[in-house]
Amino acid sequence: xxxxxxxxxxxxxxxxxxxxxxxxxxxxxxxxxxxxxxxxxxxxxxxxxxxxxxxxxxxxxxxxxxxxxxxxxxxxxxxxxxxxxxxxxxxxxxxxxxxxxxxxxxxxxxxxxxxxxxxxxxxxxxxxxxxxxxxxxxxxxxxxxxxxxx
Amino acid sequence: xxxxxxxxxxxxxxxxxxxxxxxxxxxxxxxxxxxxxxxxxxxxxxxxxxxxxxxxxxxxxxxxxxxxxxxxxxxxxxxxxxxxxxxxxxxxxxxxxxxxxxxxxxxxxxxxxxxxxxxxxxxxxxxxxxxxxxxxxxxxxxxxxxxxxx
DNA sequence: ATACGTGCAAACATTTTGCAGCTCG
DNA sequence: CGAGCTGCAAAATGTTTGCACGTAT
Numbered sequence: 001x002x003x004x005x006x007x008x009x010x011x012x013x014x015x016x017x018x019x020x021x022x023x024x025x026x027x028x029x030x031x032x033x034x035x036x037x038x039x040x041x042x043x044x045x046x047x048x049x050x051x052x053x054x055x056x057x058x059x060x061x062x063x064x065x066x067x068x069x070x071x072x073x074x075x076x077x078x079x080x081x082x083x084x085x086x087x088x089x090x091x092x093x094x095x096x097x098x099x100x101x102x103x104x105x106x107x108x109x110x111x112x113x114x115x116x117x118x119x120x121x122x123x124x125x126x127x128x129x130x131x132x133x134x135x136x137x138x139x140x141x142x143x144x145x146x147x148x149x150x
Numbered sequence: 151x152x153x154x155x156x157x158x159x160x161x162x163x164x165x166x167x168x169x170x171x172x173x174x175x176x177x178x179x180x181x182x183x184x185x186x187x188x189x190x191x192x193x194x195x196x197x198x199x200x201x202x203x204x205x206x207x208x209x210x211x212x213x214x215x216x217x218x219x220x221x222x223x224x225x226x227x228x229x230x231x232x233x234x235x236x237x238x239x240x241x242x243x244x245x246x247x248x249x250x251x252x253x254x255x256x257x258x259x260x261x262x263x264x265x266x267x268x269x270x271x272x273x274x275x276x277x278x279x280x281x282x283x284x285x286x287x288x289x290x291x292x293x294x295x296x297x298x299x300x
Numbered sequence: 301a302t303a304c305g306t307g308c309a310a311a312c313a314t315t316t317t318g319c320a321g322c323t324c325g
Numbered sequence: 326c327g328a329g330c331t332g333c334a335a336a337a338t339g340t341t342t343g344c345a346c347g348t349a350t
Contacts (some may be wrong), residue, residue, distance in 0.1 A: 016265050019304095020304090020305095021303090021304055021305065021348080021349055021350075022306060022349075022350095023306080023347095023348065023349065024348090024349095025305080025306070026215040026305075026306095028264055039193040039347080041339095042339080042340085043339085050202050055306095055307070056306090056307085057306065057307040057308065057309095058307090058308095058339095058340085059306075059307070059309095059340090059341075059342080060305080060306055060307075062340065062341075063305085063306090063341095064338095082338095082339095083339055083340090084339085084340090087321080095227055097270070097271060097274055097276060099276065100279060106274055106276075107304090108270055108274065110266060110270055112266055113263055113267070115258060116263050116266070117263070117285055120247070120258055120260055120285070121247060121285055121287050122288075124247055124256055124258065126247060126249065126256075126287035126288060126289050127286070127287050127288045128285060128286075129287050129288060130285075130286040130287075131283065131284060131285045131286060131287050132282075132283070132284045132286075133242040133281065133282070133283040133284075134281060134282045134283075135270070135271055135276070135278060135280075135281045136269055136278075136279050136281060136282075137271050137276035137277050137278045137280075138276060138277045138279065139274075139275055139276050140276070140277070141274045161319095169327055169329095170329090170330095171323080171324055171325075171328085171330065172325095173322095173323065173324065173329090173330060173331080174323090174324095175330080175331070176330075176331095181306075192314080192315085193314090195304070205331095205332070206331090206332085207315095207331065207333065208315085208332090208333095209315090209316080209317085209331075209332070209333080209334095210330080210332075211333060212314095212315060212316075213316095213331090215329085229336095232313065232339095233313080233315090234314090234315090234341085270350040272321060
């Protein structure tokens with residue numbers, strides 16, 4: 001797929017017409033963030049973006065992420081006392097499997113479940129539009145990347 | 151229904167055989183918490199439990215809630231907001247089907263889906279602990295009671 | 301020019317932890 | 326008695342905010 005890395009040009013224009021100023025920092029940050037894969041925390045961003053913009057402050061990261069979240073370009077997930085995790089919003093649907101120990105989030109998709117969901121909705125007289133499913137469990141990886149709370 | 155308020159006797163014995171000590175504070179706290187309705191925060195608890203146990207410290211609340219959560223007697227939720235919310239776990243699991251037009255919520259349960267969820271978790275190396283599933287659709291009733299909010 | 305963006309540090313909010321004393325078993 | 330529970334305060338996290346200065350428009 002040629003589209004893995006987006007230039008973000010259209011998104012930048014969209015932000016601009018939304019009344020946001022396009023500073024150098026914001027431009028490279030938005031582009032950087034929207035090209036990130038998986039579920040990351042602000043802390044991840046702090047580490048990764050240091051190379052990009054040496055004197056970047058955390059506040060800017062929080063503010064930028066918040067901005068993108070407000071614009072529905074990022075999806076937020078939270079669990080336990082851990083920090084919020086974000087992922088770039090996608091059209092393609094998927095569900096989440098979250099480790100309650102380490103906070104890691106895995107994605108999955110299962111057609112049979114989706115089919116059953118449609119059946120259930122139908123039986124209850126609904127036309128299914130969307131759904132959200134989140135599983136919680138404990139991953140077997142030792143050690144878990146983060147501290148266990150047990 | 152005669153069972154709205156539980157004495158918590160069996161739960162206390164269960165905690166006891168689980169190796170926990172039944173101090174006065176813990177007993178009244180557990181009983182108090184498990185009779186709470188709806189989704190509350192620790193902060194709510196701080197306010198409410200002051201009447202119950204005047205010199206109660208926050209740490210004890212956190213520790214007790216954590217204990218009950220570990221014992222699967224409380225379910226934790228964290229939706230975007232700052233602090234975690236808890237609710238008393240119900241044995242009867244159910245999922246939600248929400249009408250995006252009228253806001254009505256239907257509950258359902260489907261064993262096949264639950265089974266598939268377990269399979270998915272297993273395949274991904276997880277021990278499944280809990281899940282949350284919400285379907286969104288349009289019910290056929292016309293007119294719908296509320297405006298669309300989604 | 302000026303309103304908005306940024307870095308820095310301080311403030312905040314929530315949750316965890318260390319420790320001395322208390323209590324259950 | 327002794328391990329576990331408690332309150333208190335301090336600390337650890339994660340996030341927000343005030344302010345002086347910088348930059349896009």
